Amino acid sequence: xxxxxHLLDRIQELLRRAQRILLITHIAPDGDAIGSTLGLRSLLxxxxxxxxxxCEDAIPPYFRYLPGSETFVQTGDGSYDLVISLDCSDRxxxxxxxxxxxxxxxxxNIDHHVTNTHFGQxxxxxxxxxxxxxxxxxxxxxxNWPLSRQTATCLLTGLVTDTRAFRTxxxxxxxxxxxxxxxxxxxxxxxxxxxxxxRRSLDTIYLWGQAFERIQCEGGILWTEVTQDMRRRRSVRExxxxxxxxxxxxxxxxxxxxxxxxxxxxxxDVSMRAAPGLDVAQVALRLGGGGHPQAxxxxxxxxxxxxxxxxxxxxxxxxxx
Amino acid sequence: xxxxxHLLDRIQELLRRAQRILLITHIAPDGDAIGSTLGLRSLLxxxxxxxxxxCEDAIPPYFRYLPGSETFVQTGDGSYDLVISLDCSDRxxxxxxxxxxxxxxxxxNIDHHVTNTHFGQxxxxxxxxxxxxxxxxxxxxxxNWPLSRQTATCLLTGLVTDTRAFRTxxxxxxxxxxxxxxxxxxxxxxxxxxxxxxRRSLDTIYLWGQAFERIQCEGGILWTEVTQDMRRRRSVRExxxxxxxxxxxxxxxxxxxxxxxxxxxxxxDVSMRAAPGLDVAQVALRLGGGGHPQAxxxxxxxxxxxxxxxxxxxxxxxxxx
Numbered sequence: 001x002x003x004x005x006h007l008l009d010r011i012q013e014l015l016r017r018a019q020r021i022l023l024i025t026h027i028a029p030d031g032d033a034i035g036s037t038l039g040l041r042s043l044l045x046x047x048x049x050x051x052x053x054x055c056e057d058a059i060p061p062y063f064r065y066l067p068g069s070e071t072f073v074q075t076g077d078g079s080y081d082l083v084i085s086l087d088c089s090d091r092x093x094x095x096x097x098x099x100x101x102x103x104x105x106x107x108x109n110i111d112h113h114v115t116n117t118h119f120g121q122x123x124x125x126x127x128x129x130x131x132x133x134x135x136x137x138x139x140x141x142x143x144n145w146p147l148s149r150q151t152a153t154c155l156l157t158g159l160v161t162d163t164r165a166f167r168t169x170x171x172x173x174x175x176x177x178x179x180x181x182x183x184x185x186x187x188x189x190x191x192x193x194x195x196x197x198x199r200r201s202l203d204t205i206y207l208w209g210q211a212f213e214r215i216q217c218e219g220g221i222l223w224t225e226v227t228q229d230m231r232r233r234r235s236v237r238e239x240x241x242x243x244x245x246x247x248x249x250x251x252x253x254x255x256x257x258x259x260x261x262x263x264x265x266x267x268x269d270v271s272m273r274a275a276p277g278l279d280v281a282q283v284a285l286r287l288g289g290g291g292h293p294q295a296x297x298x299x300x301x302x303x304x305x306x307x308x309x310x311x312x313x314x315x316x317x318x319x320x321x
Numbered sequence: 322x323x324x325x326x327h328l329l330d331r332i333q334e335l336l337r338r339a340q341r342i343l344l345i346t347h348i349a350p351d352g353d354a355i356g357s358t359l360g361l362r363s364l365l366x367x368x369x370x371x372x373x374x375x376c377e378d379a380i381p382p383y384f385r386y387l388p389g390s391e392t393f394v395q396t397g398d399g400s401y402d403l404v405i406s407l408d409c410s411d412r413x414x415x416x417x418x419x420x421x422x423x424x425x426x427x428x429x430n431i432d433h434h435v436t437n438t439h440f441g442q443x444x445x446x447x448x449x450x451x452x453x454x455x456x457x458x459x460x461x462x463x464x465n466w467p468l469s470r471q472t473a474t475c476l477l478t479g480l481v482t483d484t485r486a487f488r489t490x491x492x493x494x495x496x497x498x499x500x501x502x503x504x505x506x507x508x509x510x511x512x513x514x515x516x517x518x519x520r521r522s523l524d525t526i527y528l529w530g531q532a533f534e535r536i537q538c539e540g541g542i543l544w545t546e547v548t549q550d551m552r553r554r555r556s557v558r559e560x561x562x563x564x565x566x567x568x569x570x571x572x573x574x575x576x577x578x579x580x581x582x583x584x585x586x587x588x589x590d591v592s593m594r595a596a597p598g599l600d601v602a603q604v605a606l607r608l609g610g611g612g613h614p615q616a617x618x619x620x621x622x623x624x625x626x627x628x629x630x631x632x633x634x635x636x637x638x639x640x641x642x
Contacts, residue, residue, distance in 0.1 A: 168511075193488040197571070205572055209531070251523050
């Protein structure tokens, strides 16, 4: 959606005054986090700005095709005059990058999560955009900035990954038209889908097979688990669970899907999916997490069994399942 | 692609003369088969034609959202003056519907399979179209026929199912623009993806878990099997294998994926997927099947073990893997 004129004016003013800009995206970065950050970087470089991209976690190797992905730093140290957070629903999602020295700088918060806490001095939060990349595209088009092939490749990446190739319930005609404009600017859709979607190691597939066996389904709630032990046996990392909940969301018997993953640090990652009409973002929020009505998550302390009991009872209470 | 003028002229002439048209699509119909047939039906009804849709096999229940899906007949009997085959790569794909009484009628063959045998009196075969639905859209637009919401819904279904939501290697800017035009005409993308993609029963997911465990991978070829016994234990039908080979095509270690499914009649269904640059359609063709370079298949007599030996050695020889 095009932003109100006064918001666009404030953003333009912030950008006009800034010369050294720090872009921060969220920990455990996904395609939309990395794509929106690199897309905005590429746009700002064209405007003659000095731009640094930062993320507390390393960029996964399969995003190396994105121009500029090698420039990410894992620190907030340095001399800046503006901070822009991308795809972060709250301040904590920026991790350690947003260090105290940065707190005195103006902060522009660009995000599409409905659970965003509006933590910036200026906040462009648009839950109608399927991805933060779509907001960055709207920004570029609102300011009549030209779209290079590089920028378009970054921005289409977020559209593709956040919608799993245009199949989430929030995809509209506007989304598809945005994708077409990005492809007209040269973004290679096939390469993007091939690099980012369904690319898994054989060991991950074996792990998924085990997770499928452990599926339980009761009263419309389907859940399963990925334990440290399962991962160790297959030598796969925590990230092997990514995509599992989205995949299981297609199971006919399920209204809500939950995947519990034991992380290396002993916490439990909880990934939830809901059929249209239900809202797991509110449940995630109450458990200290966030997200979208149809896709949300949180991280819980305590063991797997406790996490399951807590999440399942919260879901049953909240969603009346 | 827009057809050459002389081809369009011949098709227009065939359609102008015809009043009672039989549309036939292939056995084991998929989204593109059903969508292209019902889309053309809806277009021809608007032109005042009498139209019957036929398919030897029943229409799967999850395609019931398609307007006209309840009108399919499973016989070729009746009085017609034109036959149009849709999405059939050869005459046999029409099954028993194409009975001897129909052989004297003009036959228009509309298809996008590169292995099409050009078996019609008039053949519009365009392998550059991602789906037969895209050819029907081109036909409608070339003849300036209006696109109703019904027609658009049918045609977008084939685009979505044959590309698994725009993620196959043959999707281009033209494909996405076609999708946008169909959505502008009212086709509900979200409903279509929700009804047709990733909708599986819990028992199917359990079966997939077992098939994952049985995966073998050697020299870039990944294969697995779905036996009658596995299906029986989970009470799932042959169709439970649909999508398995496409899903496994994302495995990083695999250049080629083969899924062998024991059918109820004792034959073995062979579904193959290949990375861009390889061509499994030629292999399928030699084994009596057909398809596209990146996605092809065949049905073999004999037991599972024999089928595996034959297909794997054929693949190794042909693809130099």
